[in-house]
Amino acid sequence: MMGPVLAACLLIILSTAWISQANGATCKKDGGVCTCNDQTKNVDCSSKGLTAIPSNIPVDTDNLKLDYNKLSSLPSKAFQSFTKLTYLSLSTNQLQTLPPGVFDHLVTLETLGLSNNQLKSLPSGIFDKLTKLTILWLNNNKLQSLPHGVFDNLAKLTRLELGSNQLRSVPDKAFEKLSKLETITLNSNPWDCSCNDILYLAKWLATNLERHAGANCDQSSKAVLEITEEEAAEDCVYPNTTTAIPTTIITTLASSNDDDIPELPVPQENFQKFLGYQEPDHLPTQPQCLMSISGYLGLMMFFVLISAAILYVIHFLKKA
Template sequence: MMGPVLAACLLIILSTAWISQANGATCKKDGGVCTCNDNTKSVDCSSKGLTVIPSNIPTDTDNLKLDYNKLSSLPSKAFHHLSKLTYLSLSTNQLQTLPPGVFDHLVALGTLYLNNNQLQRLPEGVFDNLAKLTRLELNINQLRSVPNGAFDYLSNIKTLWLNDNPWDCSCNDILYLAKWLATNLERHAGANCDQSSKAVLDVTEEEAAEDCVYPNTTTAIPTTIITTLASSNDDDIPELPVPQENFQKFLGYQEPDHLPTQPQCLMSISGYLGLMMSLVLTSAAILYVIHFLKKA
């Protein structure tokens, strides 16, 4: 009886290992979804419908394309093992924000495309370690301002695209960007105020005098309203609508640091092949056991 049992176990183990290898692969030659070039150290994962970054991207990758996908968020350590990257494209995705430190390990990065996303804000110091960056594209997003010092460490930047964002020139948060643009005229492609065609670099302190309060922050709820609600009867409390897309943020929800780092199996032919192989091998093992028992 040990013969068929051992055979079945061996077949199941082999099929499981095959599926794991296929799903963990990145390059097409290994059953993954991306096109890899060993000579140029480039990995092209463009236009794959990806919702997560593929796992096992080679650590010596120099050029990584993740544009034209469906990435809505990034793990904070998504690129920490890719310190040799000089080119990274994340354009034309669905990114709304970036986790702090997501680029701090990319010390060799020269080109970064973040254009054509839905970025509403940038974290403090997100570009601080990118001293070799020469091209940064942030155009076609939903940015109203940038944090103080956002571009201070970009000493080699030559091209910075900021157009087609709803820059809020009535808010004092815009003053850092206005001053940076005014003193770096040769290094950027302009940005205009959302309220008018006025260039951001021309905004004065008198024009940008308002405190910055945006709907997605808890400071948008006046203290007087909170006090009134706390002292009212339940029947008198008005219903305050909270947009569904902001509900988790309203409750203090934060994205986890670690998201899945491998592509969903349905995004790759390897997923189908792995499942089919598993079923075939398992079926073969079962038939072998039944045949052996009938003879016994």
């Protein structure tokens, strides 16, 4: 009678393994790139060398880590299905821009990490739908300016990291709606204390001493909060380096014949965009494909073992 007992035990063990594998499979439809936990709804895709967001991440994910990868851009609809996310980290990637509306569906998001990227600007209204956000990491980027009202809808924000960027000033009343703010870092920015644009920040810092880490003028080691109206008397206008066209070029083009205008080389990727060509959001890599194949082979082996175990039990039951 030991034969049927052993076979039954084997059947139970294999069934348990299959259930465990099935639970993991609901999180690993992308070929096993991410580590997933069905119970906590956490998905960890960090440090995988990703150049695109993996497909088939469960839509009920609560905590999504995509940090320490090689993401240089995001599709505008990258997160539209993840309406239950409370934590999203995109820190330590190579993001240069953010498409408008990319976070609009993340209405339950509480923490957003965008630090250690290459962001030079933020689209207007990029955070408008994130009304439950409490922590926002934007430090260690290349931000040159902030859009007017970019933080106006973040009434629950308690921590804002803006250190180590290229900010020279902030818009008037930039932080007025942040009534819950407890901590803000502004250090390691080239604050221009010669222009009157800095006066709002100086006055805000002086009246919110308990909330911020120090911010110093780029021209000296003097604290921004100590700047007076006399010191910041200049009316400075900073050119928009991404769209401004030098007047000399406009004049030259307007007065030249078509034959005199030099032919400018068009990068291949720009030509493809002009023709409407777009790269797919995600293509499986070779390791992912291999992992998918191994998963199918494992599944086939499981069914073979189950069938053998059942036949073994039937055989001994007939003898009994």
